[in-house]
Amino acid sequence: MATDESLSLHPPTYPAAAAGRPSPPRDPLRRWRIAGLILPLAFLALIEALVRASILPAHLVPAPSSIFETLWQLGGERLGRHLGASTLRVLAGFGIGAALALLAGAAMGLSRRLDALFDPAFQALRAIPSLAWVPILLLWMGIDEAPKIALVAIGAFFPVQLSVVAGIRGVDRKLLELGEVNRLSRRALFTRILLPAALPQIFTGLRTGLSLAWMFMVAAELIAATRGLGYLLSDGRETGRPDLVFGAILLLALLGKLSDSVLKALEARVLRWRDTANDQAVSGGAR
Known part of the structure; x- marks a missing residue:
């Protein structure tokens, strides 16, 4: 009978390529990634x-130079307070919402x-708009940070909860049958089969929840x-002052992109064991 180690979802390690065989480029999409960074700069220049x-x-539509000048005139300390306030609210709210969603989604x-x-x-x-929550929360919790x-x-809660449920329900039944054949306990079945197989969809939900967290933060600060950046939008x-409004929008886009990149890098690190069609296409060279 197979041991528990045979159920590992990590792909096997193959020996190094034969000597003399050309190795694939480290990042065949490097030129496209550089173009992706240049594209928004070219749009601003246009x-x-x-x-x-x-x-x-x-x-x-103010000129980008006037937008940057307005942000510069705000001063590093004042602008830092706005950025820090919005970022802390997103981190706290996303952390609480995602943690509760992971628990509720796993249970469901x-x-x-x-x-x-x-x-x-x-x-x-989930169908209730963000602005509809504002008067209720203000009535219940006042006007502080709560x-x-x-x-x-x-x-952040609902997209993460939905992705966890869908991820667990979407696990291949053959994997579950394999765990039952090897007499895995319910805990081992969850940690070694269900959770690793559902992680890709869970991370998709986390990234979606993070983007919605920034949107809901703006609704609260408006x-x-x-x-906060939502306050700058309202003040502009x-x-x-459209320059202040567009400046706040650009900062929101930048912070949203940075936070998503951090989560995407974490996803790549946690799921580096995957052997997907996309990984195969990249290793074979971009087309």
Whole structure:
């Protein structure tokens, strides 16, 4: 009978390629990645040229140079306070929401009874827009940090919970039968088969939840905040300063991209054992 070690989902290690065989490039997509970084800079340069040529109205679409000048005039300390406030709210809310979603999703994925009991309520709550939560949270929690973090946690909870349930339910039945043949305990079945097989979809849900956390953070700060990027958006709208509005939007895009890149790097590290069609295509060279 096969031992537990035979159930490892890690791909086997093959000997090194024969001497003289050309090794594949380390990153065949390097040129495309560089082009992906240059593309938004080229877009900003195009907007700058169109505004300078009076093709785009400056009072509606400010030149990127004026946007950067506005951010510079805010000062490092003042701008840092806004960035720090928004980032801390997202990290706290996303951490709470994702942790609760992982627990709830795992319980519902493993138990069809719990899934049948809670899924209708969760799907109904998931359809509620972010702004609809704001007056309720302000009424319950006041105007301090608690309602802002709670709103971010709500935004992060549902995509993560849904991905955990779908990931566990989508595990190949043959893997489960293999674990039962080898008489794995329920705990070993979860940790060695269900969880590794569901991790790719779970990480997809985490990345989606993180992006929604930034969106819900803006919704919270637009209404009840004295600092943060959402507050800058509201202040720019009320004072008629599109440069401040676009500056806050650019900072939100930058922070969202950086946070997603960190989570994507963590996903690549945790799931480095995978042997997928995409990995094979990359190792064989980009087309």
